[in-house]
């Protein structure tokens with residue numbers, strides 16, 4: 477015998493056909509869908525916990541005591557809800573920010589090195605929040621944490637460069653994404669060329685752009701500043717596959 481779930485209130489009806497009317501909320505048979513086999517019959521997948529600081533993903537019943545990549549505690553991990561479920565009006569009604577975390581995990585990003593300069597000192601950080609805002613005028617945006625040294629440099633000089641990474645350049649993510657320039661010289665031993673605006677560009681990047689922040693378009697978004705900037709120069713270097721966040725994550729598993 478089939479099981480039918482009411483899409484509005486979740487009532488389960490057993491029978492070959494859906495009921496003429498839901499006994500709980502009164503909707504018709506068109507609002508019933510065949511209930512999927514219980515998840516218990518499927519192999520139970522491990523829970524996945526995402527570090528909200530560095531995006532490391534941990535599998536297990538609980539978050540780790542300490543993030544192996546950036547060192548923060550379990551309180552900064554969120555549970556990624558991976559279950560497949562039918563989208564019903566009830567599921568939409570009960571959704572909140574907790575269930576949005578795993579949804580946001582499906583947004584695709586590239587990975588880049590954003591670099592800047594201040595008083596002849598250079599620094600750079602890994603950044604996924606780079607995107608083109610408009611083509612005419614040619615503008616991009618980046619979103620940087622206010623605690624980052626790169627943020628301090630961009631605020632001071634108003635200029636930055638973005639080096640686009642190739643799919644095999646995960647080492648650059650480790651170098652620029654997990655340590656601060658306050659503690660180490662991240663460009664020591666790295667081949668780079670100064671751009672027209674003085675910001676360092678990785679010589680082995682796929683492509684790069686240089687940009688100048690529009691001072692009236694710096695948006696304080698709490699922990700981060702969203703910088704919108706005019707692209708002042710840029711060039712393709714190698715036409716190879718670009719590094720995406722999802723490629724990077726799969727390389728860590």
Ligand SMILES: Cc1cc2nc3c(=O)[nH]c(=O)nc-3n(C[C@H](O)[C@H](O)[C@H](O)COP(=O)(O)O)c2cc1C
Nearest residue numbers: 601602603604605620621624625626653655656657
């Ligand atoms: C994959 C990845 C993506 C990141 N994306 C961003 C980002 O978009 N914005 C940001 O502020 N920090 C981002 N970070 C974190 C910074 O790269 C990191 O905090 C860095 O150590 C800051 O360095 P700094 O203090 O030398 O500027 C990312 C880190 C990783 C590993």
